[in-house]
Amino acid sequence: MNKQDIKLPTTVDTHANTVDTLLSYLHDCHFDETHLTPMHLTLALEYAYQPHPTFWRDFSVSLVEDAMSRHMPNWQARPAMMDGGADRLFHELDKVVRINAFDEANAEMLSALPVAERPTTPSAAFTWITAELERKGLTEDLEFARPDGDRCGEKALDVLYCLEEAKRGGVVERTSTIVAKAYRDAVMKRHAPQTT
Structure with a gap:
């Protein structure tokens, strides 16, 4: 039997450039306090995504916080971020990362076949x-997968495809x-x- 792993060359730190990429996105998109929403910051996460087998599982939302602090040093003093607003924001981003990490882990299981x-x-x-x-x-993971049904399988197959293409040098x-x-x-x- 021939197993095809999705291992890519590893670096010391999968996220060595992630903060810079996030910071670039925040700057290019002219982020200000009105952009401190899960939707806008999820776009920044997606922009920073790299097809690495453990990108999401190694990701910490503290990287987003670091980029935000560099781009908007006083972001935590914004009215929307006070009284638990920042905690709620990062809780939502944690959910996004967890979903992506789950899909990534499922893709890894599929790649072992x-x-x-x-x-x-x-x-x-x-x-x-x-x-x-x-x-x-893995009862907790099983309960996490069930409500999504086929979406769970679809996302795992998508991640697997992206990772395998990256391994071959392709970009998807x-x-x-x-x-x-x-x-x-x-x-x-x-x-x-x-210009006119």
Whole structure:
């Protein structure tokens, strides 16, 4: 049997450039206090995403906090961030990271299968993932997967595809990364100097 791992060359720190990438995105998108929302900051996360097997599992929202502090040194003093606003914001970002980390872990499990034995449809992937989680006794992960149904399988297959393409030297961007880049490009175009 031929296993195909999704291991990429590892670096000392998967996130060595993540803060700089986040900071660049915040700057390019002219982030201010009105952008301190889970939606806007999730776009920044997606922009910073790199197809590395443990990108999300190694990610800490403290990287976002660091970038925000560099871009807007007084962001915590903003009215929306007081009285628990910052905690709520980071709680929402933690959920986004957890979902992505879960999809990444499921993709890793799928990658351990011989290519010929891997599920190829979202439904089959979901069935295999839930059976594997149950077999391993990962009750919390199993409960996390069940409400999403086929979406769980679909996302795992998407992540697996992106990682395997990256391993081969190809580039496949996640839909959410494409959206984040399009948003950045639109903001930059809107703020570009007008020439007549």
